[in-house]
Amino acid sequence: MNKKISIFIIYSAVVVFLIFVITPLLWMLLTSFKGAREIIQYPPSIIPEAFTLKNYFRLFGDTNFIQYLKNSFGVAASVVVITDIAAIFGAYSLTRFHYFGRDIIVISSLMGYMVAPIMIVIPFYLTMRFFGIGNTHIALILAHTAFCFPFALWLMKSYFQDMPYELEKAARVDGASHFQTLLHVVLPYALPGVTSVSIFIFILSWNDYVFARILITSDFLKTIPVGVEDIYNSTVVDWGLLMAAGVIITVPILIGFIFINKALMRGLGYSGLKS
Amino acid sequence: MASISIRNVSKFFGKVNVLKNISLEIRDKEFVVMLGPSGCGKTTLLNIIAGLEPETGGDIYIDGENVNILSPGERDIGFVFQNYALYPNKSVYDNLAFGLKFKKVTAPEFDEYRKEAKQISKKILVDQRIKDISRILQINDYLDARPGQLSGGQKQRVAIGRAMVRKPKLYLFDEPLSNLDAILRVSMREEIKEIHRKIETTIIYVTHDQVEAMTLANRIVVLNHGVIQQVGTPEEIYNSPANVFVASFVGNPPMNLIPTEIFQEKGRVCISFNDELITFPALLQDKFQHLAGKKVIFGIRPEDIALNDCFSLDCKVNAEIREQEFLGNTVLIHARTGKVRLVVHSNENRILDRGTRVKLFLNMIKFHLYDVESGKIFLPEGVNDEKY
Numbered sequence: 001m002n003k004k005i006s007i008f009i010i011y012s013a014v015v016v017f018l019i020f021v022i023t024p025l026l027w028m029l030l031t032s033f034k035g036a037r038e039i040i041q042y043p044p045s046i047i048p049e050a051f052t053l054k055n056y057f058r059l060f061g062d063t064n065f066i067q068y069l070k071n072s073f074g075v076a077a078s079v080v081v082i083t084d085i086a087a088i089f090g091a092y093s094l095t096r097f098h099y100f101g102r103d104i105i106v107i108s109s110l111m112g113y114m115v116a117p118i119m120i121v122i123p124f125y126l127t128m129r130f131f132g133i134g135n136t137h138i139a140l141i142l143a144h145t146a147f148c149f150p151f152a153l154w155l156m157k158s159y160f161q162d163m164p165y166e167l168e169k170a171a172r173v174d175g176a177s178h179f180q181t182l183l184h185v186v187l188p189y190a191l192p193g194v195t196s197v198s199i200f201i202f203i204l205s206w207n208d209y210v211f212a213r214i215l216i217t218s219d220f221l222k223t224i225p226v227g228v229e230d231i232y233n234s235t236v237v238d239w240g241l242l243m244a245a246g247v248i249i250t251v252p253i254l255i256g257f258i259f260i261n262k263a264l265m266r267g268l269g270y271s272g273l274k275s
Numbered sequence: 276m277a278s279i280s281i282r283n284v285s286k287f288f289g290k291v292n293v294l295k296n297i298s299l300e301i302r303d304k305e306f307v308v309m310l311g312p313s314g315c316g317k318t319t320l321l322n323i324i325a326g327l328e329p330e331t332g333g334d335i336y337i338d339g340e341n342v343n344i345l346s347p348g349e350r351d352i353g354f355v356f357q358n359y360a361l362y363p364n365k366s367v368y369d370n371l372a373f374g375l376k377f378k379k380v381t382a383p384e385f386d387e388y389r390k391e392a393k394q395i396s397k398k399i400l401v402d403q404r405i406k407d408i409s410r411i412l413q414i415n416d417y418l419d420a421r422p423g424q425l426s427g428g429q430k431q432r433v434a435i436g437r438a439m440v441r442k443p444k445l446y447l448f449d450e451p452l453s454n455l456d457a458i459l460r461v462s463m464r465e466e467i468k469e470i471h472r473k474i475e476t477t478i479i480y481v482t483h484d485q486v487e488a489m490t491l492a493n494r495i496v497v498l499n500h501g502v503i504q505q506v507g508t509p510e511e512i513y514n515s516p517a518n519v520f521v522a523s524f525v526g527n528p529p530m531n532l533i534p535t536e537i538f539q540e541k542g543r544v545c546i547s548f549n550d551e552l553i554t555f556p557a558l559l560q561d562k563f564q565h566l567a568g569k570k571v572i573f574g575i576r577p578e579d580i581a582l583n584d585c586f587s588l589d590c591k592v593n594a595e596i597r598e599q600e601f602l603g604n605t606v607l608i609h610a611r612t613g614k615v616r617l618v619v620h621s622n623e624n625r626i627l628d629r630g631t632r633v634k635l636f637l638n639m640i641k642f643h644l645y646d647v648e649s650g651k652i653f654l655p656e657g658v659n660d661e662k663y
Contacts, residue, residue, distance in 0.1 A: 167363075169325075169356070170354065170361075170362075171362075171373070172347045173327070173347045173352060173354040174348065174377065174437070174441070175349075175374065175378055176373075176376075177348075177377075188362070189363065191364075
């Protein structure tokens with residue numbers, strides 16, 4: 001009896017929480033299918049009375065949204081590739097070799113995380129301008145990489161630590177070099193981890209607003225979060241357009257989260273236990 | 276084909292000295308088993324021979340060549356790991372092929388073809404070799420399977436196969452059977468012996484299981500606390516353990532070891548425990564006379580104690596039966612004479628009541644005396660190991 005009550009309480013709490021989380025998303029989705037008049041009518045309709053895809057057509061036709069989308073994809077993909085490569089080599093070295101200052105490197109890699117992004121973004125902007133790459137995607141990619149790397153390194157490290165060392169010994173007896181061992185034995189083994197880390201990095205980069213806002217000024221180079229905000233900043237707030245943009249931005253992230261959910265939890269759990 | 280020479284090898288993990296000045300010569304085609312309790316350094320020594328672990332001091336020679344600076348891949352060895360260490364995301368075939376990926380593959384049997392076809396692709400050679408090995412090991416039906424789909428015995432075969440495809444000159448086995456169940460272990464043991472007979476290559480095999488060591492080895496190296504305790508054939512190790520450690524470690528149930536003192540009574544050398552006086556047979560009187568007055572450990576194997584008069588030279592001891600373990604063909608009797616406990620391996624298939632007073636006959640040909648302080652064996656004067 002007692003158990004049933006506690007289960008009931010837990011489930012009620014979950015339901016309440018889910019309502020809080022899902023309602024805005026659902027509202028966004030439903031609103032994106034409504035016409036301009038229906039959006040502002042009172043009392044509001046929940047299910048669109050006149051279902052329309054006009055908002056989406058306008059989003060792709062009348063705005064630079066497709067360009068923003070391309071930019072976001074390009075930046076996020078580059079960040080994933082660069083961060084992955086750096087984190088894989090970094091984590092492999094941190095878990096397999098002993099050298100002076102190893103632990104300091106591990107700890108200090110987290111230092112960047114202690115400071116809020118908003119505090120580094122101005123110095124970062126000045127640095128980038130100094131090097132003549134202000135207002136470029138390179139600057140943005142560097143910023144995101146710097147921001148994602150510590151997390152990627154720690155997650156990857158936990159995956160590599162988790163791996164039985166005998167496999168690598170076997171590979172070395174089989175005549176593989178360190179690099180070949182990494183490529184043929186360690187990476188295939190850690191592939192689920194690498195995948196989840198990649199998706200996580202992608203989402204971080206995809207969602208970033210602060211760096212993109214400060215570093216990118218030309219409209220042609222803007223990523224989605226900044227681009228969409230500029231839609232919002234126009235004189236007349238076009239809610240339908242905004243909601244449609246919101247839906248398009250959210251979908252890849254939702255899919256990504258569904259994929260990495262389990263793997264990420266595992267990674268976080270291990271990193272907590274082992275390092 | 277390789278002889279291995281280990282010279283003054285030592286190893287420190289931080290401040291812990293796991294191997295202390297190990298020197299050992301292993302002959303070509305020999306099957307050497309390193310036997311010792313966990314933590315004795317046997318696996319570390321194996322890793323050092325393989326090059327997987329750097330030695331702190333000393334040298335390793337394979338076929339007279341110093342291999343200290345060579346990487347494991349360059350040493351031309353095959354290594355079979357305790358947990359198999361198969362690459363989980365590769366098929367059995369690819370697991371076997373992996374070792375050949377980084378190696379130049381040649382096959383004398385193809386030399387004639389090669390002259391005709393100029394060149395036989397490596398792929399064909401690799402394929403041929405894997406097929407051959409998998410047939411020998413009876414894993415040819417699973418070549419497409421992943422290691423996760425195999426049973427323990429099959430995994431072990433694949434692990435051995437992976438070492439074999441490279442045709443190394445030296446095989447290293449690190450407790451390869453300890454993850455298998457008892458029945459499988461026995462059959463795999465036979466197979467490993469069979470493989471050694473076929474391939475005629477030097478094998479160094481690490482185990483903590485004395486039965487494996489006894490059955491497989493040409494020579495056994497007993498290790499404890501990073502020190503070689505004794506090197507010898509299984510018979511030598513069993514019949515004349517060089518010190519108290521070997522005496523207590525090899526043999527199941529272990530040898531009875533009784534601390535006592537040698538003294539002379541009426542001109543005859545004897546020892547005593549409890550109130551029982553054990554007089555050495557006339558044959559050995561002179562040989563142990565020089566030990567009179569020494570504190571010793573008297574060692575005698577359970578099978579060298581009997582409940583009836585079956586030894587040519589014996590000595591009787593009164594004892595009381597405390598416990599008995601019926602093992603089917605034999606009975607293990609735990610007896611006590613005063614405070615001294617004696618384990619007796621009796622072939623008599625009868626159970627005696629607890630508390631029964633019996634006479635135990637000690638085989639006075641096959642006992643051992645060890646120095647209390649050093650633990651080393653006291654050999655009878657003028658008698659070599661062979662006498663035992």
